[in-house]
Structure formats: C-alpha cells, structure tokens
Amino acid sequence: MDHRIYNVAIIGYGGMGSYHVKLMESEPQVAVIGVYDIVEYRMDLAEASGHKTYPSLEAVLADESVDVVLIATPNDVHKEIAIKALQAGKHVICEKPVTITSSDFMDIVEVAKQENRLFSVHQNRRWDDDFRIAKEIIDKKTLGELFHLESRVQGANGIPGDWRQLKAYGGGMLLDWGVHLLDQLLLITDSQIESVAATLSYILGTEVDDGFTSYITFKDGLTALIEVGTTNYVKLPRWYIKGTEGTAVIRDWDLSGEIITRNPDVAHVEPKPIQAGQGLTKTMAPPSEESTLTLPIEKPAPAAQSFYANYISAIEGTSEPVVKNEEVHRVLVLIETIFEAAATKSVIHRSI
Ligand code: NAD
Numbered sequence: 001m002d003h004r005i006y007n008v009a010i011i012g013y014g015g016m017g018s019y020h021v022k023l024m025e026s027e028p029q030v031a032v033i034g035v036y037d038i039v040e041y042r043m044d045l046a047e048a049s050g051h052k053t054y055p056s057l058e059a060v061l062a063d064e065s066v067d068v069v070l071i072a073t074p075n076d077v078h079k080e081i082a083i084k085a086l087q088a089g090k091h092v093i094c095e096k097p098v099t100i101t102s103s104d105f106m107d108i109v110e111v112a113k114q115e116n117r118l119f120s121v122h123q124n125r126r127w128d129d130d131f132r133i134a135k136e137i138i139d140k141k142t143l144g145e146l147f148h149l150e151s152r153v154q155g156a157n158g159i160p161g162d163w164r165q166l167k168a169y170g171g172g173m174l175l176d177w178g179v180h181l182l183d184q185l186l187l188i189t190d191s192q193i194e195s196v197a198a199t200l201s202y203i204l205g206t207e208v209d210d211g212f213t214s215y216i217t218f219k220d221g222l223t224a225l226i227e228v229g230t231t232n233y234v235k236l237p238r239w240y241i242k243g244t245e246g247t248a249v250i251r252d253w254d255l256s257g258e259i260i261t262r263n264p265d266v267a268h269v270e271p272k273p274i275q276a277g278q279g280l281t282k283t284m285a286p287p288s289e290e291s292t293l294t295l296p297i298e299k300p301a302p303a304a305q306s307f308y309a310n311y312i313s314a315i316e317g318t319s320e321p322v323v324k325n326e327e328v329h330r331v332l333v334l335i336e337t338i339f340e341a342a343a344t345k346s347v348i349h350r351s352i
C-alpha cells in the first residue's frame with residue numbers, strides 16, 4: 001500500500017532538533033523538508049548537512065508544503081511557536097517539557113482543537129526498553145502485587161549546556177528529566193495520586209534545581225520514589241521494584257539487573273543467621289536459594305509503533321495518539337505539585 005509522506009519542518013536545530021533528523025531517517029512516512037533556527041551558525045550546520053533553511057518562522061509557516069512543525073527549541077518558546085504553527089494550519093510535534101506550566105499547555109490544546117490539527121508531545125522515553133520491561137514485569141505480576149517502586153537517573157556532570165541552567169528558559173532537572181520519569185510513573189498505575197512530598201537540590205548553585213527527590217503516594221497504596229541527580233559520582237539503580245512476591249532491580253539502560261521471587265514450589269525455608277558487623281541477624285539475611293527463583297531482565301518485544309508512525313496514523317485517524325494530551329497535562333500538574341511541596345516543605349495532599 002502506498003503511504004503519503006508528511007513533510008516536517010524542524011524549528012530549533014540544536015542537539016535534539018538534529019537528532020530528530022536521524023530518528024526520521026528510518027520512518028517511511030515522514031521527511032525533513034527544512035530547518036529554521038534563530039542562530040546563524042546552527043543554520044549553517046543544517047545547510048552543511050544538506051537541509052533547506054528558512055529565513056524566519058513566518059517563512060516556514062507560509063510554506064504550504066510543510067505538513068508538520070517539529071519544535072525542538074528551549075522550553076520557554078514552545079508555546080508561542082506551537083500556537084502560531086497550529087493557527088497556520090500545521091500539525092505540531094513539540095519536545096518535552098511541552099510548556100513550563102499546565103495552563104500554558106491547555107492554551108495550546110485549545111488552539112489545536114479550534115484548528116482541528118494534531119498536537120502531540122515527544123515523550124520518547126515511553127519507548128525505552130528499561131521502562132517497557134519494568135512495566136511488563138509489573139503488568140504480568142511477576143512480583144505479585146506491586147507496592148513500591150523507585151525510578152531514578154543520576155549523573156555526575158552537572159546541568160549541561162546554557163539555557164538548562166536558567167529559570168526563564170524553563171531550565172532545571174525537574175522539568176528536564178523529571179518530566180520523563182513522572183510520565184513513565186503515571187503509566188504504571190491506574191490509581192490516582194494521593195500525596196506528594198519533595199525536595200529540590202541546588203548543590204551546583206545555579207538558579208534552577210540540579211536534581212530532586214520526590215515521594216509520591218497513590219490511593220491504591222502504591223508508593224514511589226522518583227529521583228534525578230546530576231552530582232552523583234556513584235549512581236543507584238535505574239529501577240528498584242517491590243511486589244508482594246519478589247523484587248526486581250534494573251541497574252541501567254543496558255538492562256543489567258535481576259528479578260528475585262519467592263519459589264512457589266518450595267515451602268518457606270528459615271533463613272540462617274549471618275554475621276552483620278558486630279552482631280548476628282536472621283532478619284537481614286538474604287533469602288535462601290532453595291526458596292527463591294532468580295530470573296534475568298529480558299529485552300522487551302519491539303513496540304507496535306514508533307512515535308512517528310503513531311503520530312502519522314493518529315493524523316490519518318487510524319490510531320489513537322500514544323502520547324495523549326490529558327496524560328501530558330497530568331504530568332505537568334504533578335510537576336507543579338512537586339515544586340509546591342518543595343517550596344513549602346510540606347506534604348501536599350491532592351488528588352491528581
Ligand atoms: P539546544 O540548545 O541544543 O538546541 C536548541 C536550539 O533551538 C538552538 O540551536 C537554538 O539556537 C534554537 N532556538 C532557540 N530559540 C529559538 C527560536 N525562538 N526559534 C528557533 N530556534 C530557536 O537544546 P536541545 O538539547 O536540543 O533541547 C531542545 C528541546 O528538546 C528542549 O525542549 C529539550 O527539553 C528537548 N530535548 C528532548 C530530549 C528527549 O529525549 N525528548 C532530549 C534533549 C532535549
């Protein structure tokens with residue numbers, strides 16, 4: 001079957017804008033038609049890579065052959081560009097975090113509705129293998145009933161680049177990496193959030209958070225610790241997941257880690273006391289090998305559709321968008337609540 005090809009113009013040809021070019025290479029239904037960036041040097045780079053460049057955003061929007069506008073600029077200008085592009089009749093893909101506030105996001109969604117164009121956010125980490133396998137382990141109840149999870153990313157290199165260190169551009173790690181981890185968290189359970197506690201860290205002395213720790217409780221009893229750090233010379237595992245029948249650890253994006261569960265075929269074996277420091281303990285002894293099963297972390301099956309394939313089929317009305325605007329809005333409300341909990345040093349009880 002012949003598929004129509006959708007022409008995509010990239011606004012902001014920095015790290016992520018140029019990465020989208022690579023992503024689109026393997027997508028049969030999208031083609032990069034051109035690039036616009038406010039910095040001349042970035043336009044020179046785009047031209048050197050063989051892309052047509054536009055002299056202004058208005059020139060992009062006036063080009064009738066542009067079907068989709070892809071926004072990969074710093075966060076503070078996403079809203080303005082998105083609204084202009086939608087009003088010019090373009091479909092829009094926007095990088096995360098889509099906006100700095102949830103109400104700005106709703107303004108965009110309103111315009112998208114009025115213009116009958118598809119607006120979607122590139123929450124690409126929904127396609128990450130580590131997240132997909134963590135969700136599969138939880139959904140299949142490999143660990144029994146899930147009651148606690150920890151999801152973190154940690155580096156030792158501080159906040160990269162320039163604008164990410166500045167508040168006015170929507171910098172800081174809660175908006176940068178937090179938006180991915182929180183988006184993933186909210187896909188893991190159907191339960192509503194009951195309360196949120198959080199601290200932001202300012203170890204590097206910049207005006208924005210260089211990391212955060214948040215403790216989120218859900219109405220069904222699930223608790224979640226979500227953490228981002230940029231000052232961690234030794235990092236903790238990417239995922240730590242506890243269920244009533246076992247525990248899983250996924251150490252890194254390479255899927256190193258293991259699952260240990262109770263062996264249903266073996267009656268409980270009393271642990272033997274172990275030497276622990278200056279004392280003996282049975283409580284903290286590891287489970288006996290006979291009474292547990294150790295399973296590997298396996299690579300998940302490929303996703304049914306890529307982000308782009310899904311976006312195009314959603315334009316054509318043959319699929320629902322994987323990244324739904326209501327989900328994006330809920331994550332932004334959660335981010336606002338984390339900022340509030342950290343600023344007020346209190347536990348915020350709110351149904352989200
Ligand atoms: P970057 O600084 O490398 O690139 C941003 C580019 O936008 C620069 O070339 C800059 O000149 C240009 N720009 C700034 N204002 C502009 C405007 N008004 N019009 C046109 N161009 C403009 O930043 P980046 O790391 O590429 O991040 C860009 C966006 O992508 C951010 O929203 C970021 O959060 C997101 N991002 C997403 C992922 C992901 O995995 N989804 C990864 C990295 C970045």
